[in-house]
Amino acid sequence: MKRTKYITYLFLCLLYGLLSSCSFEQEDSLLLSSNSGSFSTLGTVINTERITIDSDTYGTxxxxxxxxxxxxxxxxxxxxxxxxxxxxxxxxxxxxxxKEVKIISLYKVLTKDANIVTPDETDAALDETFGTAPIVITSSSISKEHLNIQYEIGGNDSNISHRISLLVPQNAQLDENGLLPVELRHNPESDLQINSFWGVVSFTLSSIPQYQDSAFKGFRILYKNKEGDDTHTVTLQK
Incomplete structure (x- = not known):
């Protein structure tokens, strides 16, 4: 699968907590090792009796x-x-x-379903629920069962959970390139947007009906870069 590269410095900062992080709830770049000989990867917990991780990069x-x-x-x-x-x-x-491994650092990734938007839902209702605050995509990837997004947002109080959502119109169609248009939203709830916060979210592909289409090739992710009408699009192919 084709994946965009994670910014290594930011990734390591996430793991070591050098940057502030909110309490929200890759391919070649994740092969990079640190000076201690360790490696970084995204993965999924697949067994809790004997903790087992299905790594996006290294397998079991x-x-x-x-x-x-x-x-x-x-x-x-x-x-x-x-x-x-x-x-x-x-x-x-x-x-x-x-593979037996020692865990050096562990970051809990926000794991959730996408939100399917029906035609009768108004823009005002969507804005109230999912927010209109800026969110910047710094990297993204499609793994076996998830759409993974690393992002930057504004925040202040780490005790306030921000809402990060992926909106998928119920009637959205794949474009001529097989890409599905979706939108990443950020609702800071009552928090002030003063400092830079980083996070990673994984959306389940099974919650996106259009993903089952044999013509599906990837996503066009719309996001709001800053206050106002400034929007950007990331194209991500599997």
């Missing part, structure tokens, strides 16, 4: 320190995670079998 991962998942309350089936990992057997890094 078996963490040797699973307690970190309980501590961060991410031991839920289907939960997406952003990990920094250390392979205990470097020879197995590129093999297809299960």
């Amino acid at each position: 991962l078996l963490p040797t320190n699973p307690g970190i998942f309980t501590e961060k309350k991410v031991n839920i089936l289907g939960q997406r995670v952003l990990l920094e990992i250390l392979f205990l057997n470097e020879d197995k890094q590129n093999n297809t079998g299960d």
Whole structure:
């Protein structure tokens, strides 16, 4: 699959908490290693009895320190995670079998369904629910079961959960290139937009009916870059 690259510096800052982060709820770039020999990847929790991760990059991962998942309350089936990992057997890094890894850092990715917008919903109602605040897409990817978006937003109070949503018109059609038009929305709720906050969200592809179309090739994601009518579009192909 074709994926856009994550900005490595920002990605590592997310993992280490060097930047502020709100309490919301890739291919080649994620192969980059840090100076300590660790690697980063997005993945999905697929087993909670024996914590197992289906990595977008490395396949099945078996963490040797699973307690970190309980501590961060991410031991839920289907939960997406952003990990920094250390392979205990470097020879197995590129093999297809299960791989034991040590989790160096763990970031809980907001994991949710897309919102299907029906024709009878008014713009005013959508704006009230999903917000009109700016949100900048810094990177995006399509994995096996998710549309993944790394974003930047304005915020102030880390105790206020912002709402990040993907709006999919019920009657939306694929364009001539097989791309589906969707919109990324940000509702800061009662929070002030003073500082820069970073986050990652994964939307389930199964919640997007048009994804099942054999002609589907990817997304055209509309987002609001700043206050006013300034909008941008990201084209993402699978």
